[in-house]
Amino acid sequence: MKYCFGIDIGGTTVKIGLFSASSEMLARWEIPTRKDNSPDGLLRDVKTALEGCLTERGISRTDVLGVGITAPGPVTEDGILHGTVNIGWGDVALGKEAEKILQLGTVRIGNDARVAALGEYAYGAGKGSKSMLMITLGTGVGGGVIQDGHILTGFHGVAGEIGHMTVDPYETLPCSCGKKGCLEQYASATGMVRVAKKFLADWSGETLLRQCEITAKTLWDCAKAGDCAANEITDFVCHRLGIALANAAYLVDTELFVIGGGVSAAGDFLLEKIERVYRANVFPHSRDKKFTLAKLGNDAGIQGAAALLLKP
Numbered sequence: 527m528k529y530c531f532g533i534d535i536g537g538t539t540v541k542i543g544l545f546s547a548s549s550e551m552l553a554r555w556e557i558p559t560r561k562d563n564s565p566d567g568l569l570r571d572v573k574t575a576l577e578g579c580l581t582e583r584g585i586s587r588t589d590v591l592g593v594g595i596t597a598p599g600p601v602t603e604d605g606i607l608h609g610t611v612n613i614g615w616g617d618v619a620l621g622k623e624a625e626k627i628l629q630l631g632t633v634r635i636g637n638d639a640r641v642a643a644l645g646e647y648a649y650g651a652g653k654g655s656k657s658m659l660m661i662t663l664g665t666g667v668g669g670g671v672i673q674d675g676h677i678l679t680g681f682h683g684v685a686g687e688i689g690h691m692t693v694d695p696y697e698t699l700p701c702s703c704g705k706k707g708c709l710e711q712y713a714s715a716t717g718m719v720r721v722a723k724k725f726l727a728d729w730s731g732e733t734l735l736r737q738c739e740i741t742a743k744t745l746w747d748c749a750k751a752g753d754c755a756a757n758e759i760t761d762f763v764c765h766r767l768g769i770a771l772a773n774a775a776y777l778v779d780t781e782l783f784v785i786g787g788g789v790s791a792a793g794d795f796l797l798e799k800i801e802r803v804y805r806a807n808v809f810p811h812s813r814d815k816k817f818t819l820a821k822l823g824n825d826a827g828i829q830g831a832a833a834l835l836l837k838p
């Protein structure tokens with residue numbers, strides 16, 4: 527039997543999955559993310575974890591096909607990771623470094639949101655489709671485009687980075703990336719809370735939002751409960767999302783749009799609000815775009831990382 531590993535490097539933890547060559551997830555665990563100014567220490571931690579797993583299960587190194595790795599930054603086709611703001615590395619040849627340190631066959635790397643999209647395409651919400659765009663609404667806003675099983679990477683590794691599309695050229699506050707008016711500033715979980723607080727400062731009416739701590743979850747719960755202010759805020763956020771997706775559709779007219787990340791727990795109620803804006807902003811014959819919720823949750827990264835090697 528042959529195996530591979532899928533590794534998802536996040537800001538606080540590194541998720542690791544062991545997969546069979548037929549894409550079955552056999553084990554899944556996490557280790558803390560070591561934050562140095564190079565990936566060397568972290569890759570050695572990963573090596574220890576992978577070797578421990580092989581020993582425990584009596585798997586020979588020669589039966590490991592390789593390792594797929596996701597990292598939180600733009601990755602170009604040459605395997606270079608360009609700047610990971612929340613871990614603190616500069617530009618690094620992560621694929622080559624990992625191959626040298628892990629000694630477990632081929633290493634393929636990709637951007638975390640792009641690879642999560644590949645995971646959903648291969649094993650989750652996009653299974654059976656030809657092409658899809660996934661947008662992840664979490665602490666930030668990530669995105670990825672998959673066409674015929676391939677991640678659209680782009681020349682600089684930023685293709686699919688929908689969270690940093692400018693949706694308000696007149697915004698005065700900066701985004702985490704340094705630009706102003708990025709979609710992420712309104713549609714991430716933190717962005718939604720910021721938008722809600724700003725809105726409530728000028729809202730004189732009654733609202734359930736003044737009786738709870740405002741989080742993306744309470745905001746959407748209040749909107750679902752029919753709260754007027756919460757619906758105005760979520761309509762505003764979804765207007766920006768719908769416009770961004772309509773614009774994206776004119777560049778990459780994928781079969782499917784998949785919405786993932788923690789905020790997607792708001793479910794069909796969220797999808798309907800986005801779709802309404804989307805449909806009003808595209809050609810009539812392309813209004814029937816399929817919108818769906820992601821299925822793999824936090825495992826999309828490791829499953830996508832495995833898919834980088836297994837290509838189902």
Ligand SMILES: [Zn+2]
Binds near residue numbers: 690702705708710
């Ligand atoms: Zn930005």
